Structure formats: structure tokens, C-alpha cells
Amino acid sequence: MRFGKSSWRTFEQGIQKEWLLTNGIGGFANxxxxxxxxxxxxxLLIASLKPPVSRHxxxxxxxESITIGDESFDLFSYEVPGFIMKGYHYMEGFEREPLPKFIFRVGDVYIEKTVSMVYGENTVAVxxxxxxGEESINLRLTPLVNFRDYHHCSRKENLNFYKSVAGKDSVILRPQNYDxxxxxxxxxxxxxxxxxxxxxxxxxxxxxxxxMASTEDHYIPGYFDxxxxxxxxxxxxxxxTVEKELKLKDGLKIIGNEIERLEALVKKAGYDDELSKILVRSADSFIxxxxxxxAKTIIAGYPWFTDWGRDTMIALPGITLVTKRFDDAKDILYTxxxxxxxxxxxxxxxDEGNEPSYNTVDAPLWYFEAVNKYISYTKDYDFVKDNIYDGLKQIIDYYKKGTxxxxxxxxxxxxxAGNEHTQLTWMDAKVGDWVVTPRHGKAVEINALWYNALRIMAELSERYGDSSKSYIELAQKVKESFENKFWNSEKECLYDCLTPNYKDDKVRPNQILAVxxxxxxxxxxxxxxxxNKVYKELYTANGLRSLSPKCREYVGIYIGDQYRRDGAYHQGTVWTWPLGHFITAYLRVNNYSDKSKKDAMSFIEAIKDHLKDACIGSISEIFDGDEPLIPRGCYAQAWSVAEILRAYIEEDLNKGI
Known part of the structure; x- marks a missing residue:
């Protein structure tokens, strides 16, 4: 996780790699x-004013600038229309683990710059x-301040601050109209x-x-010399900071506290290999x-997502259970x-006391899988019986009678589920009235999850002394109908979705969940x-394509305005999270042979390279479907990290063959 000048020979090359720090309440630096x-x-500070939202x-x-004698050197870099400031030319290195560190050298002057957030606070320390070297120097540090919702850009006329200097070592700014x-x-x-x-x-x-809007202004209240x-x-x-009190002013202590916290998480997880350690640290960003x-929740992705039910349930096993953060998992499931x-x-x-949004058919079914994984890791049947079991029964009952x-x-x-105007599965892109990937009716992964939920309920019912007969019998009927109706004998795979009028035979990754x-x-x-069908038509080094390139609707590049991007989102764009399920399915159907394990390890090895790209030490949300699989979307995605970590550990790939 160390990079040198070969990583920024050009401006375009240098801006391709990013870093991320988080504070456990939705705020971050990146x-x-x-x-x-x-x-x-x-x-350097995106604060979450109402955790984990209201980010500003x-x-x-x-x-940073240094003056040596009568010469000044600007170490900072930026782009404005028509001009690029290249202070990074003075950089000798960048290190990411465990915290971001920038290394500069100007003549015989050596400077390291390390960034750390304070966990649980909207505070950043640099x-x-x-x-x-041999001459006296002056180091000038000039802060660029803002106060705006992180989804927008600001201009000078929208930024007004009241300034009060608290002393020679600090300044306090108050945005106009805000307390x-x-x-x-x-x-x-x-x-x-x-x-x-x-x-x-x-x-x-x-x-x-x-x-999107791409230029903005920042306020400069002054500088430190x-x-x-x-x-x-x-x-x-x-x-x-935007905290009411600056509790700790010792930057080295702040850095030490954060490194100690991260090392404790790695130690708790108990894995020795470097990939596991990196992914355990990455998982922490999302809790x-x-x-x-x-209560605890799981952020879906950085830099712009918050927490969603579907993403939380899919990510929970890898983010909280594989990392042995069982109390966090319990907190989320109970909530x-x-x-x-x-x-x-x-x-x-x-976020403001309104009714939650319930517009998903798969999140309740993923809830069963998350609960079942929780039990398999913790054996905490009592917690599930006392807090979860009745809710699971309610979900089954409503899915049977309708909701x-x-x-x-x-x-x-x-x-x-749904109709032609709704999008209730994870492939939910919609632009205006255009449902990009219509999957109303009987979606393949929904019914795989339905069968899975019934089997889990049968096991829990028997454990808790209730009758499991009805769940077992219904699961068998679902299995028979699934095999009869979803099998596409022509393509030797599963239909993606069934409606009364047609069977959608597009080859998509959703079918892998059936295995x-x-x-x-x-x-x-x-x-x-x-x-085999998914492997041949959808597998890439960074995940599974959302649609086979053989389909006429396939879009291989995810770029452009929102209309173009949403039109490609599930029409060929590569997603990493289904790769974890593909690895599990691949090993299962090949009876965990030595060859299949070697293949599975090669799938993981391919992902390792990405950890040094995009957001260093994390895994992106999506990639172009076409080579060279350029990272797109959120640069750090919870279910991407979760599913690679889950498959890697649960399938014992970290132990080799």
C-alpha cells in the first residue's frame, strides 16, 4: 500500500487512486x-450532522507552501478551468495503511503529512x-473552508461566515443562519x-x-505561519471540527488512538493473512x-450512499459476522x-421521524439469510427466538397471503411482485417513467430467496418446538415449481423473470443465488x-456482468449523465457483490475439488489488484462491462467488500489448498 512517483507521472494517472477515512457516525475524509x-x-472533513446523514x-x-530563503514552493495541487496546479511534483510517496500519509521533499526539507479522523466525532486531524535542512524555513498552512450539503457545489455568494479569532492558534467560524x-x-x-x-x-x-455541476468556491479565513x-x-x-468541544489537541495521540482501534479490530477478527486484514479494516468503514x-447500521457505499435495508442484509454476514463483530450484527438485526x-x-x-420506506421485495427475504448466518456464527438461538422469530413468521404469512x-x-x-411501473428488486434503475430493467412478476432470485426463507423457518420452528411441517411442505412445492418454470432448456440456465405474458431469457447474474x-x-x-453459463458469459476479473454481452440491450460503458448511466447500471455493468455468491456456487457444484479451489483462489487474486486502485484498500461498487473494466460508481461499496471477504473466509480460501 505504498505508492511512488510512477503512480503520478501524469495528472490523469495521479487522480485515479483515492483514499477514504470514516468516523463511525457517517462522516468521512477522502x-x-x-x-x-x-x-x-x-x-478533509465531511461531517455528519445527524448521523449518519445530513452530511456537510x-x-x-x-x-501547504514552504519558503526557503527568498524562494517559495507550493506543495498543493488542484484543477481550475484551463489550469492545473501540480504541487504533487514535490511528492516522493503516498502510503495508505493504516492511515493516509503524503511524503514531500523540497531540496533538503522532508515533510510527512498524515490524516486521521476521531472515531465517533466530526473531527479531523492533519x-x-x-x-x-540547513536553512530556516516558513511553512504556511491555508485552510479552504466550506459549509454545504455534500451533494451540491457552492459559490461565493452562498457562503457567508462570521469569524471570531479565539487566539493565535485557532479560529472559529460560524456559517450564517446556522447554530x-x-x-x-x-x-x-x-x-x-x-x-x-x-x-x-x-x-x-x-x-x-x-x-453534474463541477466547479465551486471555498472560503479562506486566513492561514497559519x-x-x-x-x-x-x-x-x-x-x-x-464542528464538535462543541475540542477534546484532544495532540495529533500524534489522535493518530495513535485510531491505529490502536483498527489493530484491535484486526486482532478480534483473528486472521493472519494480509488480504483478510485489509478487508477487515475496510469493513469497519461501513458500520x-x-x-x-x-442503533448500528451499514452504510451502503461511499462517497454518496447512506444505509439501505437490502444492502444491509446482503452485506451483514461479511461486514459484521466474518469480522466477529457479533454485537453489531445483533444490534442491526434487532433494529x-x-x-x-x-x-x-x-x-x-x-431521518426526520417519518415512516420508513418499504419498497423492496427482496430485503425481507435477505433478512432470513442474515439471521441464519448470524445463528451459524454465534449459536445465539435465544436472541433470535426472543426478538426475531415472530417477525420472520409475519414475513412468511404476508408473503403467502399478499402485502x-x-x-x-x-x-x-x-x-x-410489482407491476410494469415498479422496481422492487436490486436491479431498480428508473429514469423518469422509464423502468430500465423491468422485473415485475416472478424474479428468479426472489424465488430462490423465498425457498431459502422457508427452509430456514422450518429449521427454526423445529428448534423452537413449533411445527415445521407446513414450511417443509411449502418449500418442496416451491422447489418443484421453480425447477419446472424457471429452467430454460434452450440456453441451459434459468429464466431471469416470469410474467403471465413472457419468460425473460436474458442471461443475468441473479440466477446464481439459486445455487x-x-x-x-x-x-x-x-x-x-x-x-457454467454465468462463468462463460458474465464473469470478469472484478465481478459479474449484470447482462450478457450477447444480449442486444447490453451496454458496456457506464459513463455520461444520469440518463446514460442509469441506462447502463444493470444492462451490462459489472457488479462485484454477486462474485462472492458465484465463488460459493462454483465450489459447490464442483464438490470443492482441488481444481475448483485453485480457480476460486484465482478469482480472489484478480480482485486483489483492485485493492491498489480506485479507493485504495476497498472495493468499488461497479465497473464497466467492457475491458479494461474501469471502476465506476461508489469507490467503496459495503456489499462488494462483504461478499469478497465472506467467500474468502467461509470457503477457507485464506488457508490455501
């Missing part, structure tokens, strides 16, 4: 390895270590205020590529506290049990053919 902000979501950009960056203070502190030197100073037109190339004597070594701490439920309504669980929790969004069991015992879940609905030769 940028590129060369310090260029290329997204409106980039910044507070501190965009700190621009610590500079300077080892000076919140932004505190900037520096352990050395002196703060020198400036009046009405602005950084104009910072340009965000990725937002420009996405067809630090004099450093010849041959002197000095540590300098800069802290930015956050939600204020509205007073959802409180919100079961009409047989559904929320796909999105409210909202036309979700119901049909006469053939399969689940049908990979705790209770697979198909087995034997049929299952093997499904896995």
Missing part, C-alpha cells in the same frame, strides 16, 4: 493520493512532521486572518464526467451509528425486527449448468 479534489464529495463539507483541503461552529486549530505558529479571501472555481473532473529552524524536527497538528434508531410491517422490512429508514406492492404467493407457490444461498433451490446437473 481525496486522491496526489491531494487533488476531483469530486464534490472530496474533502466543512474543510475542503489545506494548501499532522505534519517536518525534518528541516454551529467550525473550529480550526493549529498547534504551532500563529493564525493570520484575511478578509474576504476566496478560492475560486475548483474544478471536479469526475463530476464533470458525470454530467510556522517558522522552523535549521536542522529542526517538528510535529505540527491541525484540527478541524456506523444511526441517530434516528439509536430491523422492530420495523417489520405488513411482512416487509424498511429499505430506507427515516403491499403486489407482493404475494401465486397459485404455483412462487412469489410475484449459492444457505439452502439452494436447485442442485446437481442443473445447478452446474447455471454456474
Amino acid at each position: 481525496s486522491t493520493i496526489v491531494g487533488v479534489n476531483t469530486r464534490r464529495y472530496h474533502g 463539507l466543512i474543510l475542503s483541503k489545506i494548501d 499532522v505534519y512532521y517536518v525534518r528541516n 454551529i461552529d467550525i473550529t480550526l486549530f493549529c498547534s504551532e505558529g500563529e493564525f493570520k486572518p484575511m478578509d474576504y479571501c476566496w478560492f475560486y472555481n475548483m474544478d471536479y473532473s469526475i463530476e464533470r464526467e458525470r454530467g 510556522i517558522n522552523i529552524e535549521p536542522n529542526e524536527e517538528k510535529y505540527i497538528t491541525v484540527i478541524a 456506523v451509528h444511526r441517530e434516528s434508531t439509536n 430491523f425486527s422492530r420495523y417489520v410491517k405488513d411482512g416487509l422490512i424498511p429499505n430506507m429508514f427515516p 403491499k406492492f403486489d407482493i404475494r404467493m401465486d397459485d404455483d407457490f412462487l412469489i410475484t 449459492s444461498l444457505s439452502y439452494p433451490v436447485i442442485e446437481g446437473e442443473m445447478a452446474k449448468k447455471v454456474v
Whole structure:
């Protein structure tokens, strides 16, 4: 996880790799390895004012300059329309593990810059270590401040601050019309205020590529000047916070606390190999506290997603169970049990006390799989009986008799859901009235999950002394209907979706769940053919394509404005999270042979390279379907990390052959 000048020979190359830090309450810090902000979501402090939401950009960056004699050197980098500032030319290196560290050298002056957040606080610390050469130097640190919702860009006329200097080492800023203070502190030197100073037109190339507003202004309240004597070594701490109290001003202590916390998580998980350690640390980024439920939840992805029910249930085994964070898993499962309504669980929790959004057919069924995984790791049957079991029974009952969004069991015992105007599965892209991937009716993975849920309920019922007969009998009827109706003998795989009018024979990755879940609905030769079809037409080094390139609707590049991107989202774009299920299914149908294990290990090896790309140490949401599989979407996605980690550990791939 160390990078040198070969990683930023050009500006375009340097901005391709990013880093991310999180604070456990929805806030984060992130940028590129060369310090260029290329997204409106980039910044040293994006605070979550109502955890884990109401995220606001507070501190965009700190621009560093040094003066040696009568010469000044700007170490910072940025892009404005028509001009690129290339301070990264003074960078010798960038390190990511465990915290981001930038290494600069100008002549005989050596500077390290390390960034750390304070866990549980909207606070960031930037610590500079300077080892000076033969001459006295001045280090100038200039903060670029903002206050706006992280989904938008601001202009000078929208930014108004009241400023009060608390002392020579700090400044307090208050955004106009807000009861919140932004505190900037520096352990050395002196703060020198400036009046009405602005950084104009910072340009965000990725937002420009996405067809979004891509330039904004930042407020410069002043700067900190630090004099450093010849041959002197000095540590300098800069802290930015919106907390009411600056509890700790020692940057080295802040860094030490965070490193100690991360090392404790790795130790708790108990894995020795480097890939496991990296993914365990990455998993931590997604576990956050939600204020509205007073419980833990899982952020779906950075930099722009919050928490969703479907994503949480799919990610829970890898994010919380494989990492042995069982209390977090229990907290999440219990929270959802409180919100079961009409047989559904929320796909999105409210932030302002409103009713949760329940518009998903698969989240309740993924809930069963998450509960079953929790039991397999913890054997905590008592917790499930006391808190979860009744909700599971309610879900089954409502799916049988029918509930909202036309979700119901049909006469053939399969689940049908939605209509031509709804999108209730994970392939839910919709642009205006255009449902890009219509999957109303009987979707293949929904019915694989339905069978899986019935089998789980049969096992739990027997464990708790209830009759399991009805669940077993219904599961058998579902299995028979599934095999009869979903099998596509012409393509030797499964139909993706069934409606009264047609059978959708597009080859998609959804069918892999029929083989990979705790209770697979198909087995034997049929299952093997499904896995082989997915392998041949959908597998890539970074995940599974959402649609076979052989289909005329296939779109291989995910780029452009929202209309174009949503039109490609599930029409060929590669997703990493189904790869974990593919690995499990591949091993199953090949009876865990040595050859299949070697193949599975090669699938994991291919992903390892990505950990040094995009968001370093994490896994992206999606990739282009066409080579060279350029990372797109969220650069760090919970279910991507979760499913690679789950498959890697649960299938014993970390132990070799």
C-alpha cells in the first residue's frame, strides 16, 4: 500500500487512486493520493450532522507552501478551468495503511503529512512532521473552508461566515443562519486572518464526467505561519471540527488512538493473512451509528450512499459476522425486527421521524439469510427466538397471503411482485417513467430467496418446538415449481423473470443465488449448468456482468449523465457483490475439488489488484462491462467488500489448498 512517483507521472494517472477515512457516525475524509479534489464529495472533513446523514463539507483541503530563503514552493495541487496546479511534483510517496500519509521533499526539507479522523466525532486531524535542512524555513498552512450539503457545489455568494479569532492558534467560524461552529486549530505558529479571501472555481473532473455541476468556491479565513529552524524536527497538528468541544489537541495521540482501534479490530477478527486484514479494516468503514434508531447500521457505499435495508442484509454476514463483530450484527438485526410491517422490512429508514420506506421485495427475504448466518456464527438461538422469530413468521404469512406492492404467493407457490411501473428488486434503475430493467412478476432470485426463507423457518420452528411441517411442505412445492418454470432448456440456465405474458431469457447474474444461498433451490446437473453459463458469459476479473454481452440491450460503458448511466447500471455493468455468491456456487457444484479451489483462489487474486486502485484498500461498487473494466460508481461499496471477504473466509480460501 505504498505508492511512488510512477503512480503520478501524469495528472490523469495521479487522480485515479483515492483514499477514504470514516468516523463511525457517517462522516468521512477522502481525496486522491496526489491531494487533488476531483469530486464534490472530496474533502478533509465531511461531517455528519445527524448521523449518519445530513452530511456537510466543512474543510475542503489545506494548501501547504514552504519558503526557503527568498524562494517559495507550493506543495498543493488542484484543477481550475484551463489550469492545473501540480504541487504533487514535490511528492516522493503516498502510503495508505493504516492511515493516509503524503511524503514531500523540497531540496533538503522532508515533510510527512498524515490524516486521521476521531472515531465517533466530526473531527479531523492533519499532522505534519517536518525534518528541516540547513536553512530556516516558513511553512504556511491555508485552510479552504466550506459549509454545504455534500451533494451540491457552492459559490461565493452562498457562503457567508462570521469569524471570531479565539487566539493565535485557532479560529472559529460560524456559517450564517446556522447554530454551529467550525473550529480550526493549529498547534504551532500563529493564525493570520484575511478578509474576504476566496478560492475560486475548483474544478471536479469526475463530476464533470458525470454530467453534474463541477466547479465551486471555498472560503479562506486566513492561514497559519510556522517558522522552523535549521536542522529542526517538528510535529505540527491541525484540527478541524464542528464538535462543541475540542477534546484532544495532540495529533500524534489522535493518530495513535485510531491505529490502536483498527489493530484491535484486526486482532478480534483473528486472521493472519494480509488480504483478510485489509478487508477487515475496510469493513469497519461501513458500520456506523444511526441517530434516528439509536442503533448500528451499514452504510451502503461511499462517497454518496447512506444505509439501505437490502444492502444491509446482503452485506451483514461479511461486514459484521466474518469480522466477529457479533454485537453489531445483533444490534442491526434487532433494529430491523422492530420495523417489520405488513411482512416487509424498511429499505430506507427515516431521518426526520417519518415512516420508513418499504419498497423492496427482496430485503425481507435477505433478512432470513442474515439471521441464519448470524445463528451459524454465534449459536445465539435465544436472541433470535426472543426478538426475531415472530417477525420472520409475519414475513412468511404476508408473503403467502399478499402485502403491499403486489407482493404475494401465486397459485404455483412462487412469489410475484410489482407491476410494469415498479422496481422492487436490486436491479431498480428508473429514469423518469422509464423502468430500465423491468422485473415485475416472478424474479428468479426472489424465488430462490423465498425457498431459502422457508427452509430456514422450518429449521427454526423445529428448534423452537413449533411445527415445521407446513414450511417443509411449502418449500418442496416451491422447489418443484421453480425447477419446472424457471429452467430454460434452450440456453441451459434459468429464466431471469416470469410474467403471465413472457419468460425473460436474458442471461443475468441473479440466477446464481439459486445455487449459492444457505439452502439452494436447485442442485446437481442443473445447478452446474447455471454456474457454467454465468462463468462463460458474465464473469470478469472484478465481478459479474449484470447482462450478457450477447444480449442486444447490453451496454458496456457506464459513463455520461444520469440518463446514460442509469441506462447502463444493470444492462451490462459489472457488479462485484454477486462474485462472492458465484465463488460459493462454483465450489459447490464442483464438490470443492482441488481444481475448483485453485480457480476460486484465482478469482480472489484478480480482485486483489483492485485493492491498489480506485479507493485504495476497498472495493468499488461497479465497473464497466467492457475491458479494461474501469471502476465506476461508489469507490467503496459495503456489499462488494462483504461478499469478497465472506467467500474468502467461509470457503477457507485464506488457508490455501
